[in-house]
Amino acid sequence: MAEKVTLIPGDGIGPEVTGLAREVLDAADVGIDWKVIELGEPAVEKYGEPLPGWALDEIKKTPVVLKGPLTTPIGGGYRSLNVTLRIALDTYAVVRPAKALPVSWLYQDVPRYQNVDIVMVREATEGLYSGVEHFIPQSATKEAAIAAETINLITRRNSERVVKFAFEYARKFGRKKVTAVHKANIMKTTGGLFQQIAQEVAKGYQDIQFEERIVDNMAMQLVLKPQEYDVIVTTNLMGDILSDLASGLIGGLGVAPSSNIGDRYALFEAVHGSAPKYKGQWKVNPTAIMLTATLMLRYMGKTDKAELIEQAIFKTLNDGKKLTYDMARIRRIEPVTNKEYTQEIIKNLRQSM
Numbered sequence: 001m002a003e004k005v006t007l008i009p010g011d012g013i014g015p016e017v018t019g020l021a022r023e024v025l026d027a028a029d030v031g032i033d034w035k036v037i038e039l040g041e042p043a044v045e046k047y048g049e050p051l052p053g054w055a056l057d058e059i060k061k062t063p064v065v066l067k068g069p070l071t072t073p074i075g076g077g078y079r080s081l082n083v084t085l086r087i088a089l090d091t092y093a094v095v096r097p098a099k100a101l102p103v104s105w106l107y108q109d110v111p112r113y114q115n116v117d118i119v120m121v122r123e124a125t126e127g128l129y130s131g132v133e134h135f136i137p138q139s140a141t142k143e144a145a146i147a148a149e150t151i152n153l154i155t156r157r158n159s160e161r162v163v164k165f166a167f168e169y170a171r172k173f174g175r176k177k178v179t180a181v182h183k184a185n186i187m188k189t190t191g192g193l194f195q196q197i198a199q200e201v202a203k204g205y206q207d208i209q210f211e212e213r214i215v216d217n218m219a220m221q222l223v224l225k226p227q228e229y230d231v232i233v234t235t236n237l238m239g240d241i242l243s244d245l246a247s248g249l250i251g252g253l254g255v256a257p258s259s260n261i262g263d264r265y266a267l268f269e270a271v272h273g274s275a276p277k278y279k280g281q282w283k284v285n286p287t288a289i290m291l292t293a294t295l296m297l298r299y300m301g302k303t304d305k306a307e308l309i310e311q312a313i314f315k316t317l318n319d320g321k322k323l324t325y326d327m328a329r330i331r332r333i334e335p336v337t338n339k340e341y342t343q344e345i346i347k348n349l350r351q352s353m
Ligand code: NAD
Pocket: 017, 068, 069, 070, 071, 072, 073, 082, 253, 254, 269, 270, 271, 272, 273, 274, 275, 276, 284, 285, 286, 288, 326
């Protein structure tokens, strides 16, 4: 029987890329019964709010969610729906594999990136994203404020469980090393606590190598010698920034998958956002959300389907004839629309079924 999965199309480029991913998954006959729930801008238009309470109740009825990006108003407006969902579903570990693609032409200009195989594990429920922030004086508007404060909340419980998650992940997938990233030299309390907990947890995993890096050094190391890193675990904002950096190493946001994992729910979404300026142009790369969907299929135990789809994507990219604008720019050819690119993937998929 088909398994129910919630599909949140998102907004901006979200509905476009999730729609294309769904075409590929349906063509691969993955046995999923989609329950579509609109959030963000389409929900504001239909229901007057971006995340109606009933929608959250509905999402909680399926343990697995595939989600397109959702726009967050900048410098005001409603709180990030992405952060709200991660907290509501308690998907505390954002797991972002940055693995070089098996595409012969992709790393010709930057050969050192062809062996990149990093998994970034980012704490997702607290840190500088805890949402505890205010102007000073508290009642001031942005214009009248003399200062502003955001609380960087780091708790023992949440740090411990995310670091444990990283070590368990390393064990499960045969990885050798976990690197904890922090800024404990400057943020001696919050960074110091995270560092202390990482050291404590590491003692329970003598089979996995453990090391630490200060975040600024980590950023440079990732650009210069990314192949020295394996699993990286860090706090919310640092993980957000470093995982975009890691995406850049493997080909950009157009090809970077991601997942949000908790004990009860798993929500799968690409690293990229809603890229509003590209909305409706059928131009952006749907590979990121398609590879994200293959992470979801593996999580659901549908490994053969995940491999089938991955191979069709890799073949399409490796052939290098029909590419979306981001990849076409690297290959120095004329791009096609993402609809054409998707049709090529589906053609390759059908040939191997
Ligand atoms: P973005 O990731 O949306 O886009 C940044 C740039 O990356 C784009 O201009 C484009 O050049 C490139 N890009 C992104 N996705 C691509 C794709 N699929 N193919 C090819 N190129 C792609 O980041 P932003 O512009 O900083 O954010 C836009 C909105 O998205 C904001 O409201 C932000 O809060 C939100 N956002 C949401 C999520 C999420 O839903 N999880 C994640 C990040 C940002």
